[in-house]
Amino acid sequence: MSKEYEAVIGLEVHVELNTKTKIFCGCSTAFGGSPNINVCPVCSGMPGSLPVLNRAVVDKAISIGLATNCNITRNSKFDRKNYFYPDNPQNYQISQLYYPICRDGKIEIETENGKKFVRIHEMHMEEDAGKLIHNTFTGETYVDFNRSGVPLVEIVSEPDMRSADEVLAYLDKLRLTVQYLNASDCKLNEGSMRVDVNMSLREKGTEKLGTRTETKNLNSFKAIKRCIENEFERQADILDAGEKVVQETRRWDDDKGYSYTMRSKEDAQDYRYFPDPDLVPLIIDDEWLARIKASQPELRDEKKERYAREYGIPEYDIGLITEYKELANIFEDGVNSGADPKKVSNWIIGETLRLAKDFETDIADISFSGKNLASLIKLLDEKKINNTIAKQVFEHVFKENVNPVEYAEKNNLIIKTDTGALAEMVKKAVAANPKAVADMKAGKKKAMGAIVGFVMKEMKGKCDPAEVNKLVMEELAKL
Amino acid sequence: MQISDDMIKYVAELAKLELSDEHKEQAKKDMSDMLEYVNTLNELDTSNVEPMSHCFPVANVLRDDVVTNSNDRDNMLLNAPDKSEDSYIVPKTF
Numbered sequence: 001m002s003k004e005y006e007a008v009i010g011l012e013v014h015v016e017l018n019t020k021t022k023i024f025c026g027c028s029t030a031f032g033g034s035p036n037i038n039v040c041p042v043c044s045g046m047p048g049s050l051p052v053l054n055r056a057v058v059d060k061a062i063s064i065g066l067a068t069n070c071n072i073t074r075n076s077k078f079d080r081k082n083y084f085y086p087d088n089p090q091n092y093q094i095s096q097l098y099y100p101i102c103r104d105g106k107i108e109i110e111t112e113n114g115k116k117f118v119r120i121h122e123m124h125m126e127e128d129a130g131k132l133i134h135n136t137f138t139g140e141t142y143v144d145f146n147r148s149g150v151p152l153v154e155i156v157s158e159p160d161m162r163s164a165d166e167v168l169a170y171l172d173k174l175r176l177t178v179q180y181l182n183a184s185d186c187k188l189n190e191g192s193m194r195v196d197v198n199m200s201l202r203e204k205g206t207e208k209l210g211t212r213t214e215t216k217n218l219n220s221f222k223a224i225k226r227c228i229e230n231e232f233e234r235q236a237d238i239l240d241a242g243e244k245v246v247q248e249t250r251r252w253d254d255d256k257g258y259s260y261t262m263r264s265k266e267d268a269q270d271y272r273y274f275p276d277p278d279l280v281p282l283i284i285d286d287e288w289l290a291r292i293k294a295s296q297p298e299l300r301d302e303k304k305e306r307y308a309r310e311y312g313i314p315e316y317d318i319g320l321i322t323e324y325k326e327l328a329n330i331f332e333d334g335v336n337s338g339a340d341p342k343k344v345s346n347w348i349i350g351e352t353l354r355l356a357k358d359f360e361t362d363i364a365d366i367s368f369s370g371k372n373l374a375s376l377i378k379l380l381d382e383k384k385i386n387n388t389i390a391k392q393v394f395e396h397v398f399k400e401n402v403n404p405v406e407y408a409e410k411n412n413l414i415i416k417t418d419t420g421a422l423a424e425m426v427k428k429a430v431a432a433n434p435k436a437v438a439d440m441k442a443g444k445k446k447a448m449g450a451i452v453g454f455v456m457k458e459m460k461g462k463c464d465p466a467e468v469n470k471l472v473m474e475e476l477a478k479l
Numbered sequence: 480m481q482i483s484d485d486m487i488k489y490v491a492e493l494a495k496l497e498l499s500d501e502h503k504e505q506a507k508k509d510m511s512d513m514l515e516y517v518n519t520l521n522e523l524d525t526s527n528v529e530p531m532s533h534c535f536p537v538a539n540v541l542r543d544d545v546v547t548n549s550n551d552r553d554n555m556l557l558n559a560p561d562k563s564e565d566s567y568i569v570p571k572t573f
Binding site for chain 1: 493495532533534535537538539540541542543544545546547548550551552555556558563565566567568569570571572
């Protein structure tokens with residue numbers, strides 16, 4: 001009979017910071033483009049070149065540290081991690097081993113099983129490596145150093161997670177925090193957020209940690225969940241058979257749905273860390289810390305509380321809106337422009353998300369102004385357009401951020417307030433639909449739809465259906 | 480300090496060097512001489528000296544986040560033993 005196991009999981013998360021330049025030189029961090037165009041003697045490891053630390057990298061690292069309740073290391077410094085690989089032109093990576101910028105943090109996560117804290121062991125700043133591109137025909141490998149020297153922070157958690165759900169909740173919280181801080185876009189599929197899973201099993205109810213494995217190459221939340229489930233079964237089978245889990249680094253293959261050994265403990269590397277003599281110590285004084293504290297934006301949890309308190313919109317709406325800071329910005333902009341919070345919310349969680357899905361727009365790329373949404377809501381409130389037209393106009397707000405008033409006027413979509421013309425049309429409709437009129441007289445209320453529909457069609461939708469209803473009833477009463 | 484055969488083999492592996500037996504003996508000797516030389520520092524009593532993390536009394540040398548590079552690819556690739564139009568070429572990795 002197999003025993004009951006519990007997973008013990010810790011994560012190492014690399015986040016690429018969205019500064020304009022690299023961590024130790026003034027080369028642009030722009031993504032994409034031609035290989036090796038954003039490269040200089042520093043980030044291509046030329047002898048004699050000297051690294052100089054980018055202040056914005058430190059600002060962003062402190063900002064993330066504060067938001068994750070870390071202690072900020074007042075006297076920090078950089079170390080060299082030595083290894084040979086063609087993506088690393090210096091033959092060492094500049095990182096922080098002895099005095100990382102942040103330590104001892106924690107973030108609160110929520111799953112079906114309730115709330116808990118996941119502790120953060122430390123967070124350090126380091127440089128990214130270049131990219132290797134393999135040509136399978138020639139067997140050659142090309143090296144592109146555009147990414148070499150792009151700033152990273154590595155956030156190392158304590159082994160506090162017990163399931164894939166907890167891991168995903170932690171990553172989601174981390175992603176949202178970093179995005180709200182505008183420190184990174186945190187896209188797993190583009191590599192601006194990279195996750196390594198450290199995992200071991202132990203018998204339920206016991207305290208002693210088992211032997212752990214580290215799994216790399218996880219490029220989506222789905223892959224992470226599958227990998228954890230797969231690794232749980234693999235280790236459980238080994239332990240059930242009375243064998244020992246081998247401490248090793250494994251690589252996840254998402255197409256095949258399993259992981260395989262990359263390197264075992266025996267050939268673990270000796271990185272021979274030592275202080276980087278090219279970089280002087282980094283001292284964070286009270287003033288620096290106070291400056292970052294003062295500029296911390298409102299984070300998701302704070303927003304959620306405030307939305308409930310100030311706007312009284314449902315928890316469900318709040319959850320969806322604050323899932324992306326872009327949506328939260330549109331919401332606040334709309335409400336601040338005078339629109340009713342629930343109406344703004346409805347447009348965001350309804351039409352906006354629907355259009356994003358239809359047009360396959362990344363939600364983080366939605367950029368229309370909340371002010372334009374507010375004026376669309378005003379047009380509706382004033383009955384200058386009806387719902388159908390509003391949706392048409394909104395599509396252009398969504399795609400091109402048009403001003404709805406100008407757009408509606410230019411395209412002749414505003415409802416004619418000329419009641420005389422509408423009354424004429426109603427008369428015409430009654431005359432043109434004798435069968436519907438007869439049915440109405442016979443008590444078939446549904447027949448009303450045909451007459452109203454006729455008017456709406458003739459008026460090209462530019463009238464208020466309630467108003468039409470009223471006029472038709474008046475007209476029928478005269479007969 | 481004596482450097483063992485195992486130690487010199489390990490250090491050579493880390494440095495990706497293949498040493499002949501003759502070189503190995505020479506390297507063993509050089510390395511012990513170096514360590515012995517540095518060992519002189521241990522004769523100084525530092526129990527009352529504050530540890531330092533850098534040899535210069537300077538901190539916080541920082542730059543602003545402003546792009547300064549231009550495309551210097553052709554010049555950079557002049558140093559490459561093997562190159563394509565836009566990249567270094569290295570032996571196959573995996």
